Amino acid sequence: MIGALLPPVLPASIGGAIEFIFEPQSSNVTGGKKVGGLDQVIELMLNQLEVTLFALVLATAIALPIGLYLGHRGVGELFAVGLGNVGRAVPELALIALMAAVIGVGLLNLTIALAVLGIPPILTNAFVGIRQVDRSTVDAARGMGMTEAEILFKVEMPLAVSTLMAGIRSATIAIVATATIGPIAGVLTLGDFIINNNVYGQNGLLAGGILVALLALALEFLLARLQRLLTSRGLRLSEA
Amino acid sequence: MRTTTKRARASAAVLLALFLSIGVAACGSSNDDSTSGEEGGGAIVSNPANGKVTLTIGSKNFPEQEILGEIYAQALKAAGYKVKSALNLGSETVAHKAVTSGQISGYPEYASTALTSFFGLEPEEVPADAQEAYEKAKAEFEKEDLTAFPPTPFASANAVGTLKKTAEKEGLKTISDLQGKSENLSLDGSPECRQRIDCLAGLEKYYGLKFKSFTPVDIGLRYKVLETGQADLSILFTTDAQLSAEKDKFVILEDDKHVFPAGNVIFVSKQSTVEKAGPDYERTIVQVQKGLSLPVVQELDARVELEKQSPAKAAASYLKEAGYTG
Numbered sequence: 001m002i003g004a005l006l007p008p009v010l011p012a013s014i015g016g017a018i019e020f021i022f023e024p025q026s027s028n029v030t031g032g033k034k035v036g037g038l039d040q041v042i043e044l045m046l047n048q049l050e051v052t053l054f055a056l057v058l059a060t061a062i063a064l065p066i067g068l069y070l071g072h073r074g075v076g077e078l079f080a081v082g083l084g085n086v087g088r089a090v091p092e093l094a095l096i097a098l099m100a101a102v103i104g105v106g107l108l109n110l111t112i113a114l115a116v117l118g119i120p121p122i123l124t125n126a127f128v129g130i131r132q133v134d135r136s137t138v139d140a141a142r143g144m145g146m147t148e149a150e151i152l153f154k155v156e157m158p159l160a161v162s163t164l165m166a167g168i169r170s171a172t173i174a175i176v177a178t179a180t181i182g183p184i185a186g187v188l189t190l191g192d193f194i195i196n197n198n199v200y201g202q203n204g205l206l207a208g209g210i211l212v213a214l215l216a217l218a219l220e221f222l223l224a225r226l227q228r229l230l231t232s233r234g235l236r237l238s239e240a
Numbered sequence: 241m242r243t244t245t246k247r248a249r250a251s252a253a254v255l256l257a258l259f260l261s262i263g264v265a266a267c268g269s270s271n272d273d274s275t276s277g278e279e280g281g282g283a284i285v286s287n288p289a290n291g292k293v294t295l296t297i298g299s300k301n302f303p304e305q306e307i308l309g310e311i312y313a314q315a316l317k318a319a320g321y322k323v324k325s326a327l328n329l330g331s332e333t334v335a336h337k338a339v340t341s342g343q344i345s346g347y348p349e350y351a352s353t354a355l356t357s358f359f360g361l362e363p364e365e366v367p368a369d370a371q372e373a374y375e376k377a378k379a380e381f382e383k384e385d386l387t388a389f390p391p392t393p394f395a396s397a398n399a400v401g402t403l404k405k406t407a408e409k410e411g412l413k414t415i416s417d418l419q420g421k422s423e424n425l426s427l428d429g430s431p432e433c434r435q436r437i438d439c440l441a442g443l444e445k446y447y448g449l450k451f452k453s454f455t456p457v458d459i460g461l462r463y464k465v466l467e468t469g470q471a472d473l474s475i476l477f478t479t480d481a482q483l484s485a486e487k488d489k490f491v492i493l494e495d496d497k498h499v500f501p502a503g504n505v506i507f508v509s510k511q512s513t514v515e516k517a518g519p520d521y522e523r524t525i526v527q528v529q530k531g532l533s534l535p536v537v538q539e540l541d542a543r544v545e546l547e548k549q550s551p552a553k554a555a556a557s558y559l560k561e562a563g564y565t566g
Contacts, residue, residue: 028333028357031437031445093458100461104470105428183431184458192456196432197331198357 016203017210029198036193036204045211048189052176052219054111059118059171064164067126071160072152080127087120092178096185105186113185117178118171125167129160158232165227172223176216180208190215284524284564290320293517298347300335301328302459303544303551304396304479304537308348308505310555315528318565319520327551332357336508340384345513350396350503351377354388356438363438364446366501370395374506387511389522391504394479394534398439398500399492400427401476401483403466407491414494415447418473422449428465429475431456439475442499460545466490478502481542484535505529531562 019025024037070076095113096105103109133156141155157164180191193200193208200208228236295316299309309327317323326344329335332353338344351373355361359380367373370391378388400415407413410421418425433439434454443449451473457465463482466474467489476483476492483490507525514521540558543549559565 027435028360029432029437030435031362031441033435033437033441035435097458097461097464100457100464101468104468105455105457105461105465106470183456184461186428186455186457188456192431196435197333199432199435201333 012202012206014206014210017206020200020203020207021211025201025203027199027201035200036207041190041207041211044188044190044192045215047182047187048176048179048191048212048215051107051110051114051179051182051187051189052172052215054107055114055175055179056118056168056172058111058115059122059175060168062115063119063122063167063171064126067123067167068130068152068157071127071130072148072156074131077127077131080124084120084124087116090116092117092181093184096181100185107187110179110182110185110187114175114178118175121170121174122167125163125170126160129163129167130156132163133159158235161227161231161235165223165230169220169223169227172219173216176219177212180212282563283566284315284318284527286318286320287520288320290518290520291322294322294324295345295513295517295521296324296326296343298325298329298335298338298344299327300332300347301330304477304541305348306551307537307540307544307554307558308532310551311528311532311558312346312348312507312525314552314555314559315524315564316521318559319524321517321521339386339508339510342510342513345517346507346509348505349388349508351388351391351506352397352438352501352503354381354503354506354508356501363442363499363501364497366503368498368502370502370504373501374504377506381508382511385511386508387514388506388508389525391506392529392532393504394532394537395502395504396477396479396537397495397502398433399476399478399495400443400473401466401490401492402473404489404491406472407493412493414496415443415449415499416496417493418449419447422451424452425472426453426455426470427451427473427475428455428457428462428471430459430462433475438500446497446499463490479534479537479541481538481545484538485542485546505532528559528562528564531558531564 020036021041022038024034024040027033027035067080070080092113095116096109099109099112103112130152137159138151138155141151146154179189180194182189183192183195190208190211193204193211197205297309297313297316299305306327309325313323313325313327326338329338329344329347332349335344335347335349336358339347351370352363352366354377355366355373356363359377367376374388374391381388400418402412410425411417412421427440429439434456435441437445440451440454443451455465455471462474462476463480465471476490478492483492507529509521536558540554543554543557544551556565
C-alpha cells in the first residue's frame with residue numbers, strides 16, 4: 001500500500017537534495033531556524049562512521065576467532081551456518097528497546113545492536129572459508145610438521161582471505177546502512193535526515209539516503225583495497 | 241508487576257464511565273429518535289447506498305494515530321462504505337500530501353499541528369479554544385480544497401514530564417521553574433523534538449532554557465529512559481497511557497508560557513471526496529469520536545502500548561463497548 005503511495009507523494013529532487021547537503025534550508029516546524037547544510041552533514045556522517053567502526057570491530061573480534069576455530073576444527077557447522085541464518089532475522093528495534101532497560105540508550109547500546117547484525121556474516125564466512133581450503137593442502141602442511149596454529153595462520157587463512165573478507169564486507173554494509181536508526185537510540189546519525197521528515201523535508205530525506213549510500217560505497221572501496229593487500233602475492237591471479 | 245492490578249482497576253473504572261455515559265446517551269436518544277443520527281450515540285446504521293463509495297483512511301504511524309485511523313475506518317465500514325486503510329504515513333508532511341493529492345480520502349490531524357506545520361503559525365498564535373483553532377484550521381484547509389470535520393473532545397499536546405521524586409527534589413511545578421536548573425538536567429524526547437519549535441527548540445527560545453543534554457529516543461522508549469534515570473526530564477504527550485496508569489510516578493510540569501499548543505483532532509478530507517461520499521461520511525466520523533475523552537484515549541493508548549493489543553482490536557472494542565457497532 002505505502003509502496004504504491006510513495007512516488008507521487010515525494011516531490012524530492014536530486015538537485016534539491018544536493019543543495020540540502022551544502023546549504024542550510026528553511027523548515028516548516030523549526031520556528032525559522034535553518035536545517036541541513038555541510039556542517040550538520042559532516043557532524044552526522046562522522047557519528048555514523050564512528051558507530052559503524054565500533055560495531056564492526058566488536059563484531060569481528062567476536063565472530064572471526066570463533067569462525068576460524070570452528071572452521072579449523074571442522075566442528076559446529078550447524079552452529080556457524082545456523083547462526084548466520086538466524087542472525088539475519090534479529091529485529092534491531094526490539095534489541096535496542098530490550099537493551100535500553102539494561103544498559104540504557106546511547107553509543108554502547110547502538111554499537112552492540114549493530115554488532116549483532118555484523119556477527120552472522122563474519123562468522124559464517126570464516127567457517128565456510130576455512131572449510132573450503134583443500135584438505136590435501138592442509139594434510140601436506142601437517143605432514144611437514146606445522147603446528148595447528150601455523151596451519152591456521154599460514155595456510156588456511158591466506159587461502160581463505162577472499163571468503164573471510166567477503167563476510168566482513170557484507171557485515172560492514174549491513175552495519176553502516178542500519179546505523180541510520182541511531183536517532184531512536186540516542187545517537188544522531190545520518191538517519192536523523194531520514195527519520196525526521198517534518199523537520200528536514202523530502203529533500204533532506206533523499207539527501208540522507210544519498211549520503212548513506214556514498215558512505216557505504218566508500219567503505220566498500222576501502223575494504224576491497226584492504227583485501228588486496230591481505231591476499232598473498234601468489235594468489236593475486238586476476239590482477240597479476 | 242506491581243502496577244498490573246492498578247492498571248486493571250483504572251481500565252475498569254474508565255470502561256464503567258464509558259458505559260454509563262453511553263447508557264445516558266442511549267436513553268436520551270430513544271426519546272426523540274428522529275434526530276438520533278444527528279446527535280450521536282446509538283449504533284451506526286449501514287446505508288446500502290454507501291457501498292458504491294470506496295474510502296481510503298490514513299493516519300500517521302504512531303499508536304494514538306493508528307487507533308484513531310482504525311476507529312474511523314471501522315466505523316465507516318459499519319456505515320456501509322468500502323474502506324481501505326493506509327495507517328502508516330510517516331509524517332504529517334507525507335499525510336498532508338497524500339490527502340491533497342487524493343491518494344487517501346482523509347486522515348486525523350491535530351488542529352495545532354496543522355496550524356503550525358502547514359499554515360506557518362507560531363505556537364503562541366494557536367488559539368487555546370478548540371472550536372476557534374478548528375475554525376481557523378478549516379478556513380486554511382479550504383484554500384487547498386480540503387475540509388476538516390469538527391474536533392474530538394480530547395486534545396493532545398507535548399509536555400515536559402518527570403518522575404515525581406525528581407520534581408519534588410528539584411522543586412519543579414512549572415516549566416519556568418527549570419530556569420537556573422536545566423543546565424544540570426538532561427532531557428529525552430522523540431528524535432524530531434530536538435529541532436521543533438513546539439518542542440525542544442521552543443523551550444530554548446521562549447523559556448530561554450539550556451539543558452545538560454538532549455537524548456533522542458524512539459517514542460516507545462521515553463518512559464523507560466526516564467524511569468531508569470538516563471534522563472531527568474522527558475518530552476511526553478498528554479495522552480500517554482503511562483500518565484493515567486502510573487499517576488503517582490510521573491508528573492507533568494505546567495507549560496506556563498504556552499509553548500506547547502494543545503490540539504484536538506480534526507479529520508481532514510478532500511472537499512470532492514466529501515461531496516462524493518455523501519452525508520454519512522461526516523456524520524459517522526463526528527458520531528464515533530464523541531466518546532473520545534482524554535481518559536478514554538489514554539485507556540486505548542494503554543491497551544496498545546502497554547498491553548500490546550493491535551490498534552485494530554483496541555478500536556473494535558471501543559466501537560463495540562461504546563455501542564456504535566453490534
